[in-house]
Amino acid sequence: MSTLTHHDVLVVGGGNAGISLAAKLQRLGCRDVALVEPKAVHHYRPLLSYVAGGEATLDDLRRPQADVVPDGCTWYQDRVVAVDADRSTVRLASGRELTYGDLAVCPGSExxxxxxxxxxxxxxxxxxxxxxxxxxxxxxxxxxxxxxxxxxxxxxxxxxxxxxxxxxxxxxxxxxxxxxxxxxxxxxxxxxxxxxxxxxxxxxxxxxxxxxxxxxxxxxxxxxxxxxxxxxxxxxxxxxxxxxxxxxxxxxxxxxxRAPAWVAASGLDADGSDGFVAVDPSTLQHVAHPRVWGLGDVATVATSPSGGALRKQVPVVAENIAARRRGRPMRRYDGYSVAPVTTSRRRLLLAEFDREGRPEPTLSVPDLVRPRLSTWAFDRYLEPLVYWHQLLKGKVS
Ligand SMILES: Cc1cc2nc3c(=O)[nH]c(=O)nc-3n(C[C@H](O)[C@H](O)[C@H](O)COP(=O)(O)OP(=O)(O)OC[C@H]3O[C@@H](n4cnc5c(N)ncnc54)[C@H](O)[C@@H]3O)c2cc1C
Structure with a gap:
């Protein structure tokens, strides 16, 4: 039997994008945020590269999902199987149906x-x-x-x-x-x-x-x-x-x-989006459904998908949901993304760039494109702490 529950903002996927966005929305004053995420364990995925390089273990990158879902956010430990954007309804694998004021779609890719x-x-x-x-x-x-x-x-x-x-x-x-x-x-x-x-x-x-x-x-x-x-x-x-x-x-x-199959089956894709959620790459608003938003690896943001990119995408979606409701101008995402790449076991370079591949460094000095020990240490040891304590807490602007 289907039960229908309404949430002001419903977030699909509790990975990097979904948790950061839920937390950011709460910080901006949204009182009814709900999240759908099936997994009981959350992964900080960038450390998987270090696991593959013999420099980290899976224990270093896993935490119970219950620890990262923001307090006050309703968590459905379930899986979305379909979205009906015309009826503002989401169907879960359990058969439950949820309705929303705004919907943020971020189930990642597979x-x-x-x-x-x-x-x-x-x-x-x-x-x-x-x-x-x-x-x-x-x-x-x-x-x-x-x-x-x-x-x-x-x-x-x-x-x-x-x-x-x-x-x-x-x-x-x-x-x-x-x-x-x-x-x-x-x-x-x-x-x-x-x-x-x-x-x-x-x-x-x-x-x-x-x-x-x-x-x-x-x-x-x-x-x-x-x-x-x-x-x-x-x-x-x-x-x-x-x-x-x-x-x-x-x-x-x-x-x-690829994107999860239910994205295209729900009509959230568009011609040329290859089954991914078709959003305006600047505002991250769905091209056909104004109350649907897409971010993270599943969205057509016309740049290299990355966790670093989410630092900029999350505040854009959170603020644009409020901007749409109030009829205000929307904030824009310039396609910022990152690529932290080790060149040895103790050196790493950090490339930061915009949608056209032009450099967009966060710091002007030092030059992080040159491989450095300090940048490696940041990526391996400090960035995970920033992730758990800042990004997942919605402390992004
Ligand atoms: C090996 C590896 C190394 C990486 N290294 C870096 C790096 O060094 N720096 C960097 O910036 N980025 C890195 N990334 C990229 C970064 O991890 C992703 O860009 C980021 O995780 C994207 O976040 P997301 O929330 O869109 O997707 P995900 O983090 O994949 O989260 C999606 C969530 O949605 C859930 N979900 C899926 N289907 C459903 C459904 N039907 N209903 C409800 N929930 C669902 C999943 O269980 C998952 O928890 C790396 C990725 C990988 C795989």
Whole structure:
């Protein structure tokens, strides 16, 4: 039997975007915020790269979801299965229906194993892995640290991968480990990147290419993986010069991602949005439904999706909900995003850029695009604290 409950603002997804937004809305005075999130455990996902590089454990990045849901926010531990924006109604897996004044849609994206035939089977073997799921992040370091000779191939897809350049972190941490343990000379490293750059910001791209060269990495850009044969341990590639094949002993994937299927089934997508929630990239308001908002990895924000980007998106959505209600001008999001990438086990560069890939540094000094020990220490140890104590508490402006 369906029961109908109304909330002033309903947030779908209690990840980085949803929790930060719920907290920010409360700070702005919204008294009835509800959240739908099925999982009992919250992950600080950026540390998954360090798990894959042998520098963190899953315990370092997990907290009970109950600890991060803001006090006073109603939490439905359930899953959204459909949205009917014409009736302002959301249906949950339990059959319950909720109505809303405004709806913020932020269920993130999911790995699309179907996009590369053979990829699901490949990561089921000990020779292939990814940092993009918690269990496989652990397996990634087991695989990379066990390799002492042979071919290591790293693949970075350009299909909606959250914070894609961080897929390079396991490569650089492993290469540094191989150098320190004296086996780097026996390992051929190949990096296959679907985009034309390793990161959108030009100077950071140059730094990363230099770092890759220093480990003898053979780099292919503009190259997509079409299929994987896990039994032969080969990849079929589509390169700018045509089809090619490459062999691996260890394979790391930053795999293609897709939006949850119910987004398109509910009509929240649009032509060209590839199944993602179609929002105005500046205001984050849905293109057809003014009381629906999209942010985070599921939204068409026309920039590289990242947790860092949410620092700017969350206040925009929270303030624009109020602005719409009062008929005031909306605040705009300029497409700011970040890419923190390790170049060794103790150095990291931070690229910050706008929608066009132009530099948008938060600090003018020091130059964070140069790899530094201090920036690495911030990313590995301080940023998680900022996440738990500031971002998830809605302390963003
Ligand atoms: C390995 C890895 C490393 C990363 N490193 C960095 C980094 O160093 N720096 C950086 O800035 N960003 C990084 N990111 C990106 C960052 O984690 C994401 O951009 C951010 O988590 C996006 O937040 P989100 O809330 O949109 O999605 P998520 O954090 O994925 O949260 C979505 C939530 O929605 C829930 N959900 C899903 N479906 C439903 C449903 N049907 N109903 C209700 N709830 C649902 C999920 O359970 C989940 O809790 C990394 C990501 C990964 C995977």
């Amino acid at each position: 790995v699309d194993w179907d996009a590369i035939p053979g990829s699901r089977e490949a990561v089921g073997t000990a020779s292939a892995s990814t940092s993009y799921t918690p269990e496989l992040a652990v397996e990634t370091w087991a695989m990379l640290s066990a390799l002492t000779a042979g071919r290591a191939v790293f693949v970075i897809s350009d299909q909606h991968v959250p914070c894609a350049p961080v897929g390079l972190k396991p490569l650089f941490m492993a290469a540094d480990h191989w150098r320190r343990t004296g086996v780097l000379g026996a390992i051929e490293i190949e990096l296959v990147v679907e985009a034309d750059r390793l990161v959108r910001e030009e100077r950071a791209d140059g730094e990363l290419r230099t770092a890759a060269e220093s480990y003898g990495v053979a780099l292919r850009t503009g190259t997509a993986v079409e299929a994987i044969d896990p039994s032969a341990r080969t990849l079929r590639l589509r390169t700018p010069d045509g089809a090619a094949e490459t062999r691996y002993d260890a394979l790391y994937l930053a795999p293609p991602h």
